[in-house]
Amino acid sequence: MVLPNLCQAALTVLHQIEPVIILEQLGSTLFDTALQMVVKDECANATYPDTHLSREDSQQKAMSDFFMTFNLIVKLAPILPALLLARLGDRGWRRLPIVVPLCGYLVSRLMLLLVVIFKLPLEVMFGAAALFGLSGGFCAYWPGVMTLASLASTAADRSKVMMRVELLYGAAGLVGSLVSGHLFLLYSSSLGNGTVLLTVSTLLALLCLLQSIFLLQVKQESNNEPEDHYQLLSSDSSDGPAEAPARVNRVNMALLFMAATLYVSAVGGALEILGIFVMKAPLGWTATQVGYGNAAGCMIFVTSYLGVMVFRRCVSDVMLILIGMISFASGIYFMSFVTATYLFYLARSLNMFALIPLPTIRSLLSLQVPASSCGTTLTLLQLSLKFAGLVYIPASTKIYQATLTWFPGFVFLLASIITVLGMIPISIFGCRSPQRRQNERIQGD
Structure with missing residues (x-):
């Protein structure tokens, strides 16, 4: 009697989106560590005679050039496929x-494994990035996940549900990152470093794809509750009505898009360089330390979730976003002056609420459009963040290369300033929303 009940409970869990999130993120964190270390090894002998750079600085320049091209392809290729997949999803x-994006994840991991085993040129990964992008990539996958999570929740719980998704994503990344450095060091004498790590990553991607094809189910929660039940936070929240308005306020949506774009530009530009920065002296991290550093980044998902659970009882969504932005701005400012590993972790600890802004902005956006347009709206937001990447990725790379010899942390200082600028549109949104709700009540009277 107990065994059938357990099997039924396990099957119910496998029908939900959570196992997909966990399996995909476990595989992704293993892949990220492997890619960092493979690129480091391949760029070890890079030289730039005309620039008179040291061997280490030449390696840093070669690594940053590779990741700039790789990430630009990843950002640019998914634009049209993601829009198409979003339209099909809403239909x-x-x-x-x-x-479809999970197919791209599987192919990219398999190609890096082939690069390691058969000693293929590192440029093969540019083709892998293109195939990954043409599958929709993260630009299609994450809005798809958020859309399923949104549809399976009530409007009152949507912000909480989205942060729970982020929590699972971060917890899986934390576990994967902690073991990734150790797995990278496991190798056979004939195949070399990274083969075990990439094999596990590829198998996880395959399991995730099979689960999404054969077991994942779509559940839509009925939202026919009274209007009083649609409060996103407490009754004191001043972010405006939680249910979708009859007429979309385009100014408010533009402010949300602007805040998200500025914030992602700051975060993305900093993280674009952070993985390279830690391999440079005086830090000079090994594969194990890279895994631990990635785990520290994933821990922010957990602390951000706990922050939402605590703060949402007493502050509005706008205030939650501002708290997250202040957290990132202070931590990344401190990162500018990091010269030892313990200082790195101190800086990361200041980022403990840095993951709050984006899911909260997505929640506010999803509540301002009909359910039939939710997937498209979230994908449009994701695409705007991708277009921002076409600017901040090369900009942060070139700034880092230009300041490499005299102030390598300058790009982090710049990210802190951009984050502060991103607080302006979200503050304006917060000031507009109470006035809008008051006007609606007067019109109703």
């Missing part, structure tokens, strides 16, 4: 924006 094919 009823809800699993398609998840299944």
Whole structure:
């Protein structure tokens, strides 16, 4: 009697989106560590005679050039496929924006494994990035995940549900990152470093794809509750009505898009360089330390979730976003002057609420459009963040290369300033929303 009940409970869990999130993120964190270390090894002998750089600085320049091109392809290629998948998702094919990108995840991991085993040129990964992008990539996958999570929740719980998704994503990344450095050091004498790590990553991607194809189900929660039940936070929240308005306020949506774009530009530009920065003296991290550093980044998902659970009882969504932005701005400012590993972790600890802004902004956006347009709206937001990447990725790379010899942390200082600028549109949104709600009540009277 107990065994059938356990099997039924396990099957119910496998029908939900959570196992997909966990398996994909476990595989992704293993892949990220492997890619960092493989690129480091391949760029070890890079030289730039005309620039008179040291061997270490030449390696840093070669690594930053590779990741700039790789990440630009990843940002640019998914634009049209992600829009197409979002439209198909909103027309009823809800699993398609998840299944197709997972095929791209599997192919990219398999290609890096082939690069390591057969000693192929590192440029092969540019082709892997293109195939990954043409599958929709993260640009289609994450809005697809968020759309399923949104549809399976009530409007009152949507912000909480989205942060729970981020929590699972971060917890899986934490576990994967902690073991990734150790797995990278396991190798056979004939194949070399990274083969075990990439094999596990590829198998996880395969399991995730199979689960999304054969077991994942779409559940839509009925939202026919009274208007009083649609409060996103407490009754004191001043972010405006939680249910979608009859007429979309385009100014408010533009402010949310602007805040998200500025914040992602700051975060993305800093993280673009952070993985390279830690391999440079005086830090000079090994594969194990890289895994631990990635785990520290994933820990922010957990602390951000706990922050939402604590703060949402007493502050509005706008205030939650500002708290997250202040957290990132202070931590990344401190990162500018990091010269030892313990200082790195101190700087990361200041970022403990840095993951709050984006899911909260997504929640506010999803509540301002009809359910039939939710997937498209979230994908448009994701695409705007991708277009921002076409600017901040090369900009942060070139700034880092230009300041490499005299102030390598300058790009982090710049990210802190951009974050502060991102607080302006979200503050304006917070000031507009109470006035809008008051006007609606006067019109109703």
